[in-house]
Structure formats: C-alpha cells, structure tokens
Amino acid sequence: MSRLEAVIFDVDGTLVDSERDGHRVAFNEAFEEAGLTDYWDVDTYGQLLKITGGAKRLAFWLENNGRSPAEAAGLAKRLHKRKTHIMRRLIADGHVQARPGAHQLVDVLEASGVAMHVATTGTRAWVEPLLKHAFGDRFETVITGTEVSDLKPSPAVYLEVLSRTGCLPERAVAVEDSANGVQAAVAAGLCCLAAYNSYTCNDDLSGATLVADGLTDPALVGWFHDRLGG
Ligand code: XBP
Ligand code: MG
16 A cells, blocks of 8 residues: 555544434434334344435335335435434534544544545534534544435545545545445545444455454554554
C-alpha cells in the first residue's frame, strides 16, 4: 500500500455503539408514539440490520407485517422522521457512546497527522450532533446517507468522500463493522479493516484486509502503528 493519507470511518457499529441501545430504542419509541404495536427486540433488530437505511428498514418491516406497499412507504417516511428526532434526543442525553478504543484510535491518528473522514449510511440530522458530542470536531469530510441516493453496500458514500477530498483510494483505508460496509468500501477501491461487534460477528467480512474483534484488537492497533509509526 502507498503512504497512508486518510482514514475513512463508518459510524454505526464502528465508531459508536449505536444500534441496539440507540437506533433500536428510537425506532421502538416512534412505533409506540404512533400508537402501533410493532416492536423490534434485540434479535429481530439484528436481522433487520441487513437492510441499510432506517427508512428502508422500516418500509421492509411494515410491508412484511401487514401493510400494503403504498401504506408502508408513507408510514416509513413519517416514522423515520420521528425516529430521527428521538435519536437526536438520545444523543443529547448521552445514551450513545463511543465504542471501546475509538477515542484512543482517533487520538493516535490525529497525532500522526493522517486525515480522518466519515462515510455513513445514517442521516445527517443525527450524525453531526453525535460526532460532535462523542468526538468533538475531529473529522474533515463527513458524508452521510442524506447526501447519496444509493446506500451501502453501494460504494456511493465512499466515492463521494474520495471525490470531495481528492484522495486516491490506494492512499486511504476504511474502517467498518459489517458486511454491507466492507462491500461498499471495497467496491470504492479502498482497503478495509473490519472491526466486528456482537451484531456483525457472523457477517461475511472476507473482503476486508484485516478482521478484528473491535477497535482495541492488537491486530488493528498494530496495523495502524506499522503504517503511521509513533
Ligand atoms: C447504518 C445504517 C443506518 C442506521 C440507522 O449502516 O444502516 O440505517 O442503522 O440510521 P452503516 P438512519 O453503519 O453501514 O453506515 O435511521 O439514520 O438510517
Ligand atoms: Mg456500520
């Protein structure tokens, strides 16, 4: 690999533990507020994570739980708007935390001078306050699902980061947690480090250059150390 110029981070499941106790809780609160009996338990939500994008996930669920495609589409849009609002509140109240090792890794990368960017499928309205709340303003270019029409596993969000920064894919590395994320990064021509979590430990991460048991895994920490020194 050429000299490392940039690290592009995924957010959900990679930088933060946001799915089980963040997004899932917000989706369930939106269901309840709307007077619906739909509820996503921990395992059900894990299966639904295969569908990236909250609005798409909702539409899929609603269509498979008794609603017509048209009804599902309209309801998904409304519920997702409320869910986004609830997620912002959960973040402000400190319910979404950095993943173990995330702060240490970001500190090491910042000290090395390598650029840090974000490529996420999530919605900008909660991504921005979350990154600020959990990390301060440490990321240069942040591309979210709000700016691209094709969500992961499409490479669109990664390609947008590369095009806006002018960074060549061979000079950057992506850090992901899931099969959809690894596929997106690799399709953009990036080398990808996968740091799985309890939801993604059985995902097919074989496209990744390195598969790690989280951000504190010595293999992942060592990978960066070997390329950045320090
Ligand atoms: C994250 C997602 C998102 C979040 C929810 O995938 O798929 O949909 O689960 O956020 P990745 P929104 O980590 O691969 O980017 O409700 O804002 O979509
Ligand atoms: Mg992820």
